[in-house]
Amino acid sequence: MDIEVLRRAPLFATLGDDVFGALTEELTEVDLSRGASVFREGDQGDQLYFIVSGKIKLGRTAPDGRENLLAVLGPGELFGEMALFDPSPRNATATAVSETRLAGLRHENLRKVILTSPEVSVQLLQALARRLRRTNESLADLVFSDVPGRVAKALLDLADRFGRPATDGILVAHELTQEELAQLVGASRETVNKALAEFVQRGWLRLEARAVVILDIQRLRQRSR
Amino acid sequence: MDIEVLRRAPLFATLGDDVFGALTEELTEVDLSRGASVFREGDQGDQLYFIVSGKIKLGRTAPDGRENLLAVLGPGELFGEMALFDPSPRNATATAVSETRLAGLRHENLRKVILTSPEVSVQLLQALARRLRRTNESLADLVFSDVPGRVAKALLDLADRFGRPATDGILVAHELTQEELAQLVGASRETVNKALAEFVQRGWLRLEARAVVILDIQRLRQRSR
DNA sequence: TCGCCGCTGTGGAAGGTGTCACAACCCCCG
C-alpha cells in the first residue's frame, strides 16, 4: 500500500501518527483493471473508498438499460461515503475507467477514527459538501445548457482535473470513450459526437484515438457559458 | 423560539441537556413571509439554518434570468450547510414559499458543538448524504424521464413530505405555483401545465387554486417510472 | 365593488435531441 498518498490526503492529514498508523492497519487494498467494478447499484456495502491511483466512474442504470454517469473521480478523491451514513443500498455503480488502486475503509473503523479525531469528520463534511456542490452544478447545467454547452463544460472540467499538456494543447478524456462522455453530460453518443465535430470544425479541438486535445480553451470556455 | 421542535430534530437529539441549552443561546431566530429570501446566490455567509415551520425553496438563477429549483424543504430540515465546510459563496438562493420561521446557527458555534459532541457531525453527515442522494436522483430523472414523468414524481414526492389528506385524495403543492413546480422539475411552465391537464383528463388528479389533489396515486406512481 | 395583476389554460411554430441506419476506422487477438 502506498502510504505516502494517503498521508497527504486532506482526510487524513490532521491525524496524529499513532491514529494514522492504526488506521492504515485496517485498510483494504483493491486493484482493478479497466471495466471492473467495485460495487453495483443495489448492493449492500459499508465501505468508504479512497482512490490511490487511476480513475473511477460513478454511474446509474435506468430500468431500460440506459446509463448515466454522476461523476468521474481521480486520485485523492473519496467515494462510497453515502452508504456509511445513509443506510440504504448503493445507489450507483462504481467502475474503473483505467488501471486503478483503491484503499477501502470499513464503517466501524472510520467511526472509531471520527470519535477520537473530530477533525476527520470536518474533512468528510467538506468532501461531501464539495460533491453536493458539483452535483448541483450539473443539475443546473442539464436544465440551462444545450448539449454542446455541456460537452464544452465537461471537457474543461476534465482538463482541469486530469488534463495533460500536449504539444499544441491539453490532452483530455484519454481513457474515456465518447459513449462515456455522452453519459457524463446526459446526452446520446451521436449528439455528443456532432458537438465535438463542430468544435473541431471551429478549430477549438483536435480529436485523437480515445482522446481530445483542447486547442482554444478561451473559446471553449466562452461556449460553455 | 420553539425549543420543542429543535429538541426533537435528529441533529440535536443526541445532545446532553447542558450542551443543548448552551446551543439554544446561540441561535438566531428568523421570520419570513412568502417571497422573502434568507440569502442569495453569491452572498457570503457562514450560517446553517434549521426550519422550525414553513417551507423554503432553494433555487438558482441562470445569467439570462431563468430559474431552477434544487429542492423544497420543510420543517425539521437543514439548509446552508455547504457554506460551513466549503468556503465558497452561497451557490443558491433560499426563499420562503410560505410563512416561515427559521433558527440560524453560526459556523463557530456549530464547530464548538461538533468538537464536544462528535455525534452531531454524524447527524450532519447523514443529512448531507441524504441530500446528495436526492440530488443524484433528480439528476437521473432529468436524463431518463420526460416532463410528465418528472411531474408525476415531483407530485408524489411532495405528497410524501407535505401532503395533506383531502376529502377524495391528497392535497399537494399548495403554496406552490405551477411556475415553481415547473422550475422544480426543470421544465417550462406551459409543458408542466399540459402534463397536469393530461393527468386530470385521465382522472388521476384534480386541480384547485394553487394546489393539486392526487386522486389515483397508483397510476401516478406507475407513470413516474 | 371594481380593476388589475398574477396565475392558469391552450394552440401552433420552431428548434433541439434522440433514434435509427449505416459506413469507416482501428486496435487487438486469434
Place this chain on the structure above:
DNA sequence: CGGGGGTTGTGACACCTTCCACAGCGGCGA
C-alpha cells in the same frame, strides 16, 4: 496477417420541448 468487435463519424426523420401569443380566471388591494 486477416478478421472482428468496439469505437467513431454522419445523415434523415420523428418527437418532445421550448417559445410565443393570447384568452380566461381569480384574488387582493384601492
